[in-house]
């Protein structure tokens with residue numbers, strides 16, 4: 001445990017890893033245990049499937065471009081309601097039930113994160129011309145003020161953060177939770193950034209877990225197509241976080257009970273560790 005004492009560990013808790021009450025409780029227990037072990041845990045959560053469900057119940061269709069939710073004004077209201085409201089408070093309550101003091105936040109609180117409208121470019125396969133996608137209120141984090149997080153690190157509180165942030169233009173932006181977690185971890189120079197997803201980690205051509213990867217190896221796996229789909233932006237976020245000063249990033253299965261503790265406190269860990 002000593003290896004992480006006094007160190008910051010950012011845990012990205014994805015929407016696909018949530019839902020099962022027993023798993024949720026095990027996750028909250030791990031986070032509580034980190035705090036009790038003098039580690040500084042910070043939870044950044046997603047909630048893609050839960051947003052989709054709420055939109056559906058309101059008769060609004062979910063639309064994605066390049067893995068990002070096209071977010072008009074009405075959708076942004078629902079995204080904020082679900083992410084910074086119900087999901088955020090659910091995670092806070094789970095951690096509090098383990099005897100700790102969690103505090104639910106989003107980028108707006110304490111002026112923690114400012115975003116700007118995302119400029120996602122795609123190459124049109126037929127014309128080979130690059131075009132900029134208009135994703136509405138999808139943002140990317142551009143300014144992070146660590147004052148509040150530093151204050152909380154010295155307190156009993158565990159921050160639980162939703163990936164919603166204001167822009168200097170007065171709008172509210174929806175940010176991909178992986179991107180948001182990477183930006184927070186980078187700004188704090190975190191010791192570890194853990195991504196809890198729905199696969200054991202990065203798998204090789206034969207579907208076998210790769211316990212450790214360097215930046216160079218990860219780039220090669222993307223180029224040869226072994227890393228594909230949703231794993232591409234996740235690994236790219238990992239590489240960016242490493243460039244920004246995070247010491248190690250791990251992709252692991254959030255559906256395995258107590259995976260956070262197994263990763264941090266056993267010799268072999270649990271998922272794929274990516275290092276510089």
Ligand SMILES: Nc1ncnc2c1ncn2[C@@H]1O[C@H](COP(=O)(O)OP(=O)(O)O)[C@@H](O)[C@H]1O
Pocket residue numbers: 014015016178196197198199201202203204226227228229230231232234
């Ligand atoms: N080499 C690979 N190793 C593991 N998963 C991969 C790989 N290539 C593509 N994937 C896909 O990436 C998915 C994880 O990305 P994503 O669905 O975006 O995760 P999340 O919703 O947790 O953010 C896996 O479920 C898997 O289908």
Ligand SMILES: CC(=O)N[C@@H](CCC(=O)OP(=O)(O)O)C(=O)O
Pocket residue numbers: 013014015016045046047048049051067068069079138139163174175176177178
């Ligand atoms: C811009 C964008 O796509 N934002 C995401 C934010 C939530 C998220 O990323 O949740 P997961 O981690 O569960 O996928 C969305 O609206 O779904």
